[in-house]
Amino acid sequence: xxxxxxxxxxxxxxxICHSAFGRTLVAVRENATRAGFVGVNxxxxxxxxxxxxxxxxxxxxxxxxxxxxxxYVESAFWTQxxxxxxxxxxxxxxxxxxxxxxxxxxxxxxxITNEYTEYWPTILGFILLVILLFLPDGLAGLARKVxxxxxxxx
Numbered sequence: 001x002x003x004x005x006x007x008x009x010x011x012x013x014x015x016i017c018h019s020a021f022g023r024t025l026v027a028v029r030e031n032a033t034r035a036g037f038v039g040v041n042x043x044x045x046x047x048x049x050x051x052x053x054x055x056x057x058x059x060x061x062x063x064x065x066x067x068x069x070x071x072y073v074e075s076a077f078w079t080q081x082x083x084x085x086x087x088x089x090x091x092x093x094x095x096x097x098x099x100x101x102x103x104x105x106x107x108x109x110x111x112i113t114n115e116y117t118e119y120w121p122t123i124l125g126f127i128l129l130v131i132l133l134f135l136p137d138g139l140a141g142l143a144r145k146v147x148x149x150x151x152x153x154x
Contacts, residue, residue: 009059009060024040089131090138093138
């Protein structure tokens with residue numbers, strides 16, 4: 001069930017992002033003044049962005065609750081929000097699949113690291129420093145750079 005819901009949500013987000021509506025949202029994000037001058041109702045677009053983000057956050061919370069068979073006090077702690085932010089930074093926030101790549105990478109790294117050491121928070125801090133200093137576009141940005149380098153050298 002979880003895989004079906006996540007696949008449906010990602011597909012719906014893909015269509016939203018690649019539609020005229022999605023491009024209008026990007027225009028409002030990048031330069032609201034210019035978008036307003038060309039006739040876009042920026043206040044309405046920001047409202048719709050908030051509604052869509054809230055809807056998908058609600059779906060994610062429902063899936064989280066079903067996956068863990070309930071909601072607990074520990075789930076409302078600030079580290080849950082920070083984990084989502086770390087996933088986004090790790091994968092790359094300017095790529096559609098970047099946060100998903102970051103989530104998978106963080107999950108795998110945490111599982112592997114916890115098998116060998118108890119210093120996962122320290123290792124995570126080091127990974128974050130490397131990402132913020134050397135890979136500001138995350139892993140998706142790194143993949144894009146490698147792809148363009150390989151394509152340019154052929």
